[in-house]
Amino acid sequence: xxxxxxxxxxxxxxxxxxxxxxxxxxxxxxxxxxxxxxxxxxxxxxxxxxxxxxxxxxxxxxxxxxxxxxxxxxxxxxxxxxxxxxxxxxxxxxxxxxxxxxxxxxxxxxxxxxxxxxxxxxxxxxxxxxxxxxxxxxxxxxxxxxxxxxxxxxxxxxxxxxxxxxxxxxxxxxxxxxxxxxxxxxxxxxxxxxxxxxxxxxxxxxxxxxxxxxxxxxxxxxxxxxxxxxxxxxxxxxxxxxxxxxxxxxxxxxxxxxxxxxxxxxxxxxxxxxxxxxxxxxxxxxxxxxxxxxxxxxxxxxxxxxxxxxxxxxxxxxxxxxxxxxxxxxxxxxxxxx
Amino acid sequence: xxxxxxxxxxxxxxxxxxxxxxxxxxxxxxxxxxxxxxxxxxxxxxxxxxxxxxxxxxxxxxxxxxxxxxxxxxxxxxxxxxxxxxxxxxxxxxxxxxxxxxxxxxxxxxxxxxxxxxxxxxxxxxxxxxxxxxxxxxxxxxxxxxxxxxxxxxxxxxxxxxxxxxxxxxxxxxxxxxxxxxxxxxxxxxxxxxxxxxxxxxxxxxxxxxxxxxxxxxxxxxxxxxxxxxxxxxxxxxxxxxxxxxxxxxxxxxxxxxxxxxxxxxxxxxxxxxxxxxxxxxxxxxxxxxxxxxxxxxxxxxxxxxxxxxxxxxxxxxxxxxxxxxxxxxxxxxxxxxxxxxxxxxxxxx
Numbered sequence: 237x238x239x240x241x242x243x244x245x246x247x248x249x250x251x252x253x254x255x256x257x258x259x260x261x262x263x264x265x266x267x268x269x270x271x272x273x274x275x276x277x278x279x280x281x282x283x284x285x286x287x288x289x290x291x292x293x294x295x296x297x298x299x300x301x302x303x304x305x306x307x308x309x310x311x312x313x314x315x316x317x318x319x320x321x322x323x324x325x326x327x328x329x330x331x332x333x334x335x336x337x338x339x340x341x342x343x344x345x346x347x348x349x350x351x352x353x354x355x356x357x358x359x360x361x362x363x364x365x366x367x368x369x370x371x372x373x374x375x376x377x378x379x380x381x382x383x384x385x386x387x388x389x390x391x392x393x394x395x396x397x398x399x400x401x402x403x404x405x406x407x408x409x410x411x412x413x414x415x416x417x418x419x420x421x422x423x424x425x426x427x428x429x430x431x432x433x434x435x436x437x438x439x440x441x442x443x444x445x446x447x448x449x450x451x452x453x454x455x456x457x458x459x460x461x462x463x464x465x466x467x468x469x470x471x472x473x474x475x476x477x478x479x480x481x482x483x484x485x486x487x488x489x490x491x492x493x494x495x496x497x498x499x500x501x502x503x504x505x506x507x508x509x510x511x512x513x514x515x516x517x518x519x520x521x522x523x524x525x526x527x528x529x530x531x532x533x534x535x536x537x538x539x540x541x542x543x544x545x546x547x548x549x550x551x552x553x554x555x556x557x558x559x560x561x562x563x564x565x566x567x568x569x570x571x572x573x574x
Numbered sequence: 575x576x577x578x579x580x581x582x583x584x585x586x587x588x589x590x591x592x593x594x595x596x597x598x599x600x601x602x603x604x605x606x607x608x609x610x611x612x613x614x615x616x617x618x619x620x621x622x623x624x625x626x627x628x629x630x631x632x633x634x635x636x637x638x639x640x641x642x643x644x645x646x647x648x649x650x651x652x653x654x655x656x657x658x659x660x661x662x663x664x665x666x667x668x669x670x671x672x673x674x675x676x677x678x679x680x681x682x683x684x685x686x687x688x689x690x691x692x693x694x695x696x697x698x699x700x701x702x703x704x705x706x707x708x709x710x711x712x713x714x715x716x717x718x719x720x721x722x723x724x725x726x727x728x729x730x731x732x733x734x735x736x737x738x739x740x741x742x743x744x745x746x747x748x749x750x751x752x753x754x755x756x757x758x759x760x761x762x763x764x765x766x767x768x769x770x771x772x773x774x775x776x777x778x779x780x781x782x783x784x785x786x787x788x789x790x791x792x793x794x795x796x797x798x799x800x801x802x803x804x805x806x807x808x809x810x811x812x813x814x815x816x817x818x819x820x821x822x823x824x825x826x827x828x829x830x831x832x833x834x835x836x837x838x839x840x841x842x843x844x845x846x847x848x849x850x851x852x853x854x855x856x857x858x859x860x861x862x863x864x865x866x867x868x869x870x871x872x873x874x875x876x877x878x879x880x881x882x883x884x885x886x887x888x889x890x891x892x893x894x895x896x897x898x899x900x901x902x903x904x905x906x907x908x909x910x911x912x913x914x915x916x917x918x919x920x921x922x923x924x
Contacts, residue, residue, distance in 0.1 A: 277773035391864045421636035422800065423861045426844035430860055448774060451846035478848055490848070492778035494807035496830065497847050497920045503785065504807070506778030510743050 238265035239442055240289070240327075240410060245302035245312075247284050247293055254515040258284040260466035262302075263541075266410065271436060271443040273457030273474070275450060275489075279511050281466035282446045286412050289444075290323045291316060307409075325355040328403035332415040334395035338387040345371070345383030348402045355406055370401040374431055393424035397431065404435055411435075412444045417452065429456060450493060454478055462486050465512050465522040468541055471549040482550045482559045484527045487566055490573055498572035505570070521553060529554060529562060590660075591762055591794045592625035592648065597657035597667075599643050603869070616868050617643040619818035620657070622895075625762075630788065630795040632809030632826070634802060634841070638865055639815040641798045645766045648796060649683045650674050661762070679709055682755040686767035688747030692739040698725075699735035702753045711758065720757060728753045728783060745776035749783070756787060764796040769804060781808065802845050806830055811901075814838050817868055817876040820895060824902035831921045832912070834904040837877050843918040859918055875907070883908045 247259040259281040266272050276282045287293050289304055289311060304311040306327070311319060323329075331337050339347060348367040352358065358366075364383075371379035374397040387395055396416060403411055413432060417425035433456065436443050445456055453460055453474070460477045462470040462485065470483040481487060488507035494500075509526045512518050518525050521534040533539075533553045541551040544559075552559065567573045599618040602611040618640040625631045633641045646652040648659060650666055659667045666677060682705075685691040692701055703721045706712045712720055722732040728749045739747060748768060755763055765784065769777040781804065788795050797808050805812055806826055813823040814837065822835040833839045843859045861880050866872055872879050878888040887907050895905040915921070 277775060393864055421865070422802070422844045423636065423840060424864065426846075426860050427862075429846070449846070450774075450848050454848045455846040489774055492774050493848070494781075494803040495848065495922075496803045496806065496842070496845055497922050499922060500807060500827070503782050504778040506782060507775035510745055510776060511773070 239268045239306070240266040241303075241305040242285070242289070243303040243305065245285065245288065245304065246300070247281075247288050248299050249295065250297040250299075251515075256514045257466055257517060258514060259288065260517070262463075262466070262468055264461055264468065264471070266442050266444060268409070268442050269436065269440040270458045271445055271456055273453035273460045274444065274446045274463060275448065275453050275460060276463035277448060277511055279465070279514060280463040281514075282463050283414055284466075285463075286329070286414055286444060286446050288312075289412065290327050290329055291319045292329075321355070324351060324403075324408070325406045326408050327410045327412065328406065328408040329412040329414065330396070330399045330403050330416050332418050334392070334399045335387060337399060338395060340387055343384050343386060344390070344398045345385075348398075348405055351402050352405055366405055367401075370405040371398070373404070373435075374398075374401045375427070376401070391424075392420055393427060396420065396428050400428070400431060400435070404439070404441070407439060408441060410442045410444065412446070414446045415448070416445075418447070418449075425452075432456070450489060462489070465517055466514060467522060467551065468549070469523065469551045471541070473547055476545075476548055480560075481563065482544055482548070482556070483523075483552050484529050484554075484562075485523050487563065487573075488526070491566070491570060495572045498574075501570070501572060521551075589626050590624040591627045591662060592796075593658075593660040594624070594648070595622045595658045595660070597621050597644070597647060597659065598655045599640075599647055599652060600655045613869050616818050616871055618647065618654075619871070621813075621815075621818075621820045623813055623820065623823060625794060625796060628792060628794055629810045630797055630808055632805040632812035633796065633798045633815060634800065634805050634812060635815035636800060636841075636865055638817070638868055640818040640868070641815050642766055644815070645683065645764045645796065645798050649681050649764050650677070651683070675709070678705070679711070679758045680761045682758065682760040682763050684748075684751050684755050684763060684765040684768045686770055688744055688751055688771065689739075691751055692747060694739055697736045697738055698730075698742070698750050701739070701750060702757055705754060705758050709758065721753075724753045724757045727787075728756070729779075743776075744772055745779060748772060748776075748780050752780075752783065752787070756791065759791065760793070762794045762796070764798070766798045767800065768797075770799065770801065777804075784808070802830075802841060803847075814841070817865065817871045819876055819905065821877065821906070822902070822904040823895070824899075824904075828899070828901050832899060832902065833915060833919070834898040834902055834909040835877075835906045836881050836883050836908075836910060838904075839910050839915060839918045847920070875905070 242262055242264045245259055245262045249256045262285055274282045284293055288300060300312055302312060345367050349363040352363040352366060368379045368383060371382060376382050376397055417428050435441055447453055457474050460472060460474055461468045464485055470486050491505040492507060507526050512522060520536050521539055524530040524534040531553050539551050539553045541549045544550050544556050597618055598620055600614040600616055603613045605612045633644060635641050647654050654667050658665045699721050702724060703717045706717050725732045730749050769780050772780060799805050809826050811825050812829050813820045816837050822838045833842055840859050840861050863880055866879055874890050874892045875888040878884045893905045893907045895903050898904045898909045
């Protein structure tokens with residue numbers, strides 16, 4: 237049985253402009269020790285999905301339906317008090333901007349001590365020892381001294397390490413990382429990604445990695461879900477997704493990025509148009525207004541997420557054979573996709 | 575070779591639209607009642623390069639390397655502490671604001687944040703037409719006609735002339751910024767991280783637009799970004815900056831296949847690339863620590879505190895920017911060998 241199972245999750249928010257359907261029927265599962273990458277552009281629903289897992293979207297204007305099964309219980313219907321026992325201790329989350337997740341008035345060490353003592357009945361001294369251990373394990377130099385630093389005294393990369401140390405001090409089963417390296421420079425990003433990978437390997441922590449960067453996903457994830465307008469459009473093991481993607485949106489993303497490992501091209505092939513409003517989502521396939529291949533049914537009926545080969549799910553009306561043929565001709569046209 | 579730092583800038587018209595020599599910008603940090611200067615941020619610390627007519631010249635580096643300050647010095651939104659910026663044969667580095675005005679017709683800038691760089695209380699027609707008004711180039715109906723033409727060219731609907739910035743998406747706002755930059759038909763555009771705030775699919779649209787405009791209008795482009803794959807895609811030649819210095823300057827293809835400076839190698843190695851095949855993942859060199867503070871940059875070679883090839887000489891003598899291969903200059907005592915490059919990166923096909 238999977239460690240975490242998201243089943244037909246819907247999250248919508250009532251706003252003055254109308255109902256924003258941020259997540260609209262997402263089903264995903266995560267096994268222990270694996271890394272699930274969720275890629276998508278802004279407004280695809282990737283962050284809302286992740287935040288809903290630990291109850292961070294329980295706003296008065298939010299409607300949440302569906303199930304999130306973890307350890308035999310449903311997190312969607314769980315009372316907030318019970319969820320607090322799971323949040324942090326069993327499922328931890330790190331965010332894009334570590335500065336806004338750390339309290340500016342407290343020393344970083346005491347913030348981690350507090351997190352430990354909130355969930356476990358240990359003495360102050362034990363918690364302090366474990367905090368220093370955690371800071372050391374994420375590669376913070378002289379952790380005894382850094383224990384007493386304030387967040388503003390640290391660099392961005394250092395703060396993200398503190399967040400990871402806090403997340404892992406309680407040995408959670410799942411680490412949710414929402415764009416953990418987007419605000420960091422590329423050399424520091426490499427350090428943080430390496431750290432997350434090492435912790436997964438050492439402690440068997442399962443990771444949900446949310447990012448807009450296909451390169452980061454390709455380096456980190458075992459399985460990848462591609463999200464668009466609150467839905468999963470494609471789901472596959474990493475190798476399969478990058479070698480034989482089947483959804484026109486995934487093709488569009490791959491064609492949009494300049495590649496470092498391929499010859500330079502004259503022009504990129506962007507996806508036409510822009511992502512839809514989540515208040516007025518297009519009828520039929522949500523991607524059809526931007527899809528160069530949309531067959532007539534895509535204008536009327538939304539396709540289901542169907543298995544095209546074992547473990548590879550695609551939400552598209554095009555016949556499987558047609559998709560394979562189109563991808564091959566795209567690769568033929570664009571050597572960078574090979 | 576256009577990078578000969580020693581050559582004195584001359585007033586004659588050359589192939590170079592822009593010649594930068596020993597450019598320095600320090601920002602003083604002041605404290606106390608008397609506002610005494612207690613330290614200086616060495617944002618740009620002696621850089622020299624040329625930008626040829628019609629080329630796209632790239633500046634890459636991590637935050638704090640001085641690339642944005644360089645952009646503002648080239649367009650004279652900032653005055654340099656010392657050094658010269660020769661634009662089209664004239665040294666503009668110490669020109670007063672009044673004298674710079676006509677230059678604004680030739681030199682324009684595109685900014686990173688399409689939210690912060692547009693006045694929210696002006697209609698986009700007014701925003702795009704503002705340079706025409708300020709420089710007295712076109713009035714009334716003529717101005718409106720030119721603005722509509724430019725809007726059409728960058729892919730905005732001219733009927734949206736009277737709308738306000740908040741009614742547009744990030745990608746469209748960047749098109750507005752581009753329209754404002756090209757409305758005077760400039761010769762040089764300095765684009766500072768023009769696509770960093772945009773989603774992947776929109777980023778490609780804007781990059782294509784910039785390339786089309788460059789080709790149509792014969793623009794010279796200085797393109798600044800932290801994304802190495804975007805810079806490679808756009809640029810003919812690229813300078814890599816680290817802590818206010820240029821550490822390597824090379825033709826685009828050369829830089830990505832034969833990096834000479836260890837910092838360039840480390841940067842390229844750190845970029846996560848899309849790999850379909852599991853064997854494609856290579857051991858990356860992961861640089862330790864963070865970029866040191868530009869208030870007190872390390873002596874001699876500024877990269878020595880993070881460099882795995884560092885020797886004693888690197889901490890004592892600053893390496894000059896000198897030729898290390900065809901179309902390639904780097905500032906390093908121990909440049910990378912071909913074997914070391916193979917261990918660092920998957921070389922793209924040339």
